[in-house]
Amino acid sequence: MLIADDQELVRTGFQMILDAQPDMEVVSAVSDGAAAVAEARRLRPDVCLLDIRMPKLDGLEVTRLLAGPGVTDPLRVVIVTTFDLDEYVYGALRSGATGFLLKDSGPTLLLEAIRAAAHGDALVSPSVTVRLLQHLAQPAAPKPLDEPLTDRELDVVRLIARGRTNQEVAAELFVSLSTVKTHLGSIFTKLGARNRVEIAAWAWESGVVN
Amino acid sequence: MLIADDQELVRTGFQMILDAQPDMEVVSAVSDGAAAVAEARRLRPDVCLLDIRMPKLDGLEVTRLLAGPGVTDPLRVVIVTTFDLDEYVYGALRSGATGFLLKDSGPTLLLEAIRAAAHGDALVSPSVTVRLLQHLAQPAAPKPLDEPLTDRELDVVRLIARGRTNQEVAAELFVSLSTVKTHLGSIFTKLGARNRVEIAAWAWESGVVN
DNA sequence: TACGGCATCGGCCGAACGGCTGATCTTAAG
DNA sequence: CTTAAGATCAGCCGTTCGGCCGATGCCGTA
Numbered sequence: 001m002l003i004a005d006d007q008e009l010v011r012t013g014f015q016m017i018l019d020a021q022p023d024m025e026v027v028s029a030v031s032d033g034a035a036a037v038a039e040a041r042r043l044r045p046d047v048c049l050l051d052i053r054m055p056k057l058d059g060l061e062v063t064r065l066l067a068g069p070g071v072t073d074p075l076r077v078v079i080v081t082t083f084d085l086d087e088y089v090y091g092a093l094r095s096g097a098t099g100f101l102l103k104d105s106g107p108t109l110l111l112e113a114i115r116a117a118a119h120g121d122a123l124v125s126p127s128v129t130v131r132l133l134q135h136l137a138q139p140a141a142p143k144p145l146d147e148p149l150t151d152r153e154l155d156v157v158r159l160i161a162r163g164r165t166n167q168e169v170a171a172e173l174f175v176s177l178s179t180v181k182t183h184l185g186s187i188f189t190k191l192g193a194r195n196r197v198e199i200a201a202w203a204w205e206s207g208v209v210n
Numbered sequence: 211m212l213i214a215d216d217q218e219l220v221r222t223g224f225q226m227i228l229d230a231q232p233d234m235e236v237v238s239a240v241s242d243g244a245a246a247v248a249e250a251r252r253l254r255p256d257v258c259l260l261d262i263r264m265p266k267l268d269g270l271e272v273t274r275l276l277a278g279p280g281v282t283d284p285l286r287v288v289i290v291t292t293f294d295l296d297e298y299v300y301g302a303l304r305s306g307a308t309g310f311l312l313k314d315s316g317p318t319l320l321l322e323a324i325r326a327a328a329h330g331d332a333l334v335s336p337s338v339t340v341r342l343l344q345h346l347a348q349p350a351a352p353k354p355l356d357e358p359l360t361d362r363e364l365d366v367v368r369l370i371a372r373g374r375t376n377q378e379v380a381a382e383l384f385v386s387l388s389t390v391k392t393h394l395g396s397i398f399t400k401l402g403a404r405n406r407v408e409i410a411a412w413a414w415e416s417g418v419v420n
Numbered sequence: 421t422a423c424g425g426c427a428t429c430g431g432c433c434g435a436a437c438g439g440c441t442g443a444t445c446t447t448a449a450g
Numbered sequence: 451c452t453t454a455a456g457a458t459c460a461g462c463c464g465t466t467c468g469g470c471c472g473a474t475g476c477c478g479t480a
Contacts, residue, residue, distance in 0.1 A: 197373040
């Protein structure tokens with residue numbers, strides 16, 4: 001087990017909790033991201049407990065270096081943070097973390113998360129999980145449409161959502177600019193959108209593009 | 211707390227674990243899905259603990275009836291099952307479950323899951339979570355940025371991605387239209403975007419918004 | 421056959437966008 | 451103290467967007 005947190009109190013708190021466990025051993029506790037990477041590579045602990053907000057390298061960068069895509073023989077990383085921000089959550093998961101805990105979690109969850117990570121499993125704070133599940137559970141029906149989009153309109157939506165201009169959409173669909181604008185008009189009406197970015201946002205939310 | 215499981219031993223086992231907790235009370239324990247729905251509607255427990263494989267109605271059907279989309283005043287449902295099947299997991303989440311536990315989890319996780327559900331949060335078994343995260347983390351690698359966006363630029367990006375006009379962004383951030391356009395200029399350069407929809411697309415792909 | 425939905429095209433016009441240059445102020449780093 | 455980076459603001463100007471009007475042709479159904 002390696003602990004990385006810039007706050008002295010948090011480090012020692014974690015260490016006391018973990019040292020009380022017969023099956024856990026803290027091999028190093030550091031206060032910044034660069035040291036975390038160095039120690040992790042030197043000691044190769046089973047699990048790394050990383051804060052996000054740290055000097056030099058933040059926890060997500062450290063995770064990328066230790067467990068990110070392309071890393072050979074990645075370590076297990078559990079992110080522990082005070083802040084329940086979506087960017088942190090998704091950033092952590094993309095970086096290769098196998099756990100995400102808020103600091104307001106009890107010690108029970110902390111221990112469970114570490115044991116899970118040691119087995120290659122992942123435990124995420126319940127208050128975070130509930131939001132993740134919402135995204136998984138309803139990739140469909142973000143907006144009940146009075147009138148569904150036609151196939152051709154969906155073609156236009158998909159290209160719009162990828163950042164194409166009307167001219168480019170016209171070229172890729174082999175139609176004129178006027179036609180694209182006509183389809184767009186229908187799309188605006190049906191979705192109740194006020195500009196093309198709202199169309200794009202709807203497309204991403206509803207899973208029309210991915 | 212309501213327990214529904216067709217196996218006598220499991221029901222009593224759960225009941226013994228839960229009765230030992232001062233903050234929990236099992237108000238009913240039934241052995242099939244139809245009874246679970248009836249009891250849940252009559253007693254309206256804070257949390258329902260449901261097995262999936264049950265006579266008459268399976269746990270997922272029960273969940274749909276008690277917590278599914280369109281249900282007014284939904285109950286909190288934790289699914290407990292022996293079988294770690296993807297269909298079960300996704301089925302449970304789509305049905306409206308706020309927790310998913312495998313029966314090989316320890317009593318600690320069971321209690322944590324129930325307490326989380328009571329708060330409206332969701333705890334999922336670590337071995338299941340790790341697979342869910344792979345699906346979430348899959349659309350990774352949107353674009354490694356030469357220069358990262360500043361905090362303020364991210365504020366602008368988030369609002370742009372939600373379809374706001376420059377004027378609206380200015381109003382919501384309490385700055386002038388000129389400032390927004392300046393930030394946008396930097397964003398265009400850093401992301402290599404050609405229009406605001408490409409900025410929005412980057413934001414959605416990278417998880418800056420969701 | 422007549423009707424309606426869909427796809428296709430054109431023009432006009434005001435508003436919004438995006439690129440450009442240049443400026444002040446604060447804060448952090450060297 | 452000097453320098454660099456970030457946040458703030460301003461004007462100009464060409465392009466794109468989005469709304470609105472109208473029009474033609476195809477196809478399936480009533």
